[in-house]
Ligand SMILES: Nc1ncnc2c1ncn2[C@@H]1O[C@H](COP(=O)(O)OP(=O)(O)OP(=O)(O)O)[C@@H](O)[C@H]1O
């Protein structure tokens with residue numbers, strides 16, 4: 001800023017009403033506030049979706065799952081060795097052995113494919129927070145059922161559910177032998193992650209082994225880490241430590257492509273909504289053009305007194321720019337309000353079978369705020385500078401003669 | 405010579421019609437001169453003055469300022485307009501959003517002076533021109549004569565070699581008109597010895613000038 005620019009800018013700040021809150025700016029401000037608001041709200045909601053989905057994925061699945069390389073069960077002895085080998089790993093929060101097996105659940109003539117997961121309830125149970133009533137330890141003969149699954153089968157707490165295990169290894173003259181057992185639904189599982197809520201059945205280890213005709217042992221060890229984002233590199237390290245009898249599978253092996261897709265969609269939405277800001281930019285162009293025409297005698301005077309066109313351009317840029325930047329900030333606040341409202345409203349919720357999760361949530365992050373601010377300011381800046389080029393072309397003599 | 409205009413020619417082409425406004429006008433301005441240019445309306449007085457003030461370019465002819473050729477289109481022109489020339493327009497052309505003092509400070513700020521210095525000098529000038537009571541007024545709070553005196557102060561701000569004034573009293577009633585003329589005379593005759601070239605309709609007032617020219621058929625002839 002040179003002396004002249006600084007001088008004018010100080011005058012503008014001294015009399016904001018006269019210089020900033022002008023009628024010419026009303027539509028420009030409205031356009032910026034609305035478009036930036038929608039842009040930020042869109043980004044906030046998508047960010048919320050992304051981080052909700054990620055945290056649900058991280059909570060619903062083991063961060064690293066250790067399994068036998070040959071699909072065999074892990075015996076108690078092996079479990080002890082593995083635990084010993086990983087004991088010094090400070091990043092591991094918990095290591096919980098479990099069973100997992102695909103099964104069929106049945107109620108009357110309704111049949112659903114489910115995943116049975118079994119835990120030792122006298123030890124740690126990792127999904128306690130998703131259990132609706134949390135009445136304490138699960139007993140033998142009882143199961144916890146995903147709430148959508150229960151709904152689809154028309155079941156509730158206290159009802160009984162039948163689990164079937166078709167044994168393809170035991171084909172008899174009468175057909176495939178199917179082991180089946182009835183269990184009482186002790187509780188419902190409600191994580192918000194649609195896939196789990198509609199397919200998960202949790203039982204005690206003892207019941208699962210009995211149903212599956214399996215000896216002692218576990219199908220896997222579920223590890224949870226302090227920092228799930230590092231699961232990939234830790235998994236590689238554990239595979240090395242444990243030798244090739246076991247494999248360590250990080251969570252993101254399955255979920256990464258999904259999360260990448262969601263992140264890509266987020267930025268796609270951002271780009272699309274950025275065009276709204278560009279449309280608001282049209283108002284900016286017209287506001288700036290109006291001011292230039294309004295102030296052409298002032299431009300003529302400054303030019304005749306020897307001010308450079310560059311300096312005059314910057315005078316106008318500072319003036320409109322201040323209003324525009326303020327509008328962008330107000331727009332961001334408006335966007336935060338808008339996304340908060342969408343989060344709190346109850347008219348519309350996500351379809352879990354399409355979006356994996358069923359709650360809308362907004363998340364405001366500092367990097368996103370910065371990105372919106374920079375992108376919006378840059379686009380608006382272009383729209384301010386575009387009409388200002390006229391100033392260079394304006395001839396003093398024409399401006400002076402004009403007034404006659 | 406402060407400024408010599410040599411053989412200035414300017415023709416406007418207005419829908420097939422050639423208007424030969426200047427056909428070889430010459431004028432030599434020496435330090436301390438008070439020169440008046442009169443002429444019929446549309447004779448080209450403003451055109452002449454704009455060319456001499458580097459606000460417009462002639463079709464041919466040249467301007468020599470203290471031995472050096474100057475041109476409206478050269479990159480040095482803004483600096484010359486700022487430092488060496490002062491211009492008073494027929495219409496006041498004050499910046500409406502600035503006070504009288506701030507308006508007068510503009511050429512000083514453009515020249516790169518600090519705000520404090522510029523404002524101090526502006527106040528000093530306005531006091532000399534008898535506007536000490538009007539320092540903080542905005543242009544629309546000033547009378548026509550006062551506005552024109554502010555314009556005069558602004559033209560004087562950088563102590564220019566030459567002040568060019570285009571009908572500085574053209575829109576004023578006789579009382580205010582005399583006010584401005586007296587000011588110009590005292591600036592010219594007093595300690596400033598300020599050099600002026602003034603375009604005016606007011607033949608009577610022009611009598612006070614050292615030299616008076618009339619613009620006829622595109623040339624200046626001594627009246
Ligand atoms: N841009 C232009 N295009 C065409 N003709 C022009 C242009 N500018 C000025 N003229 C003509 O040139 C002539 C001289 O104009 P100028 O303004 O210099 O006259 P003037 O002597 O100052 O008149 P007045 O006393 O009314 O101010 C006029 O006839 C005017 O119409």
Ligand SMILES: [Mg+2]
Pocket residue numbers: 449450451494570
């Ligand atoms: Mg004229």
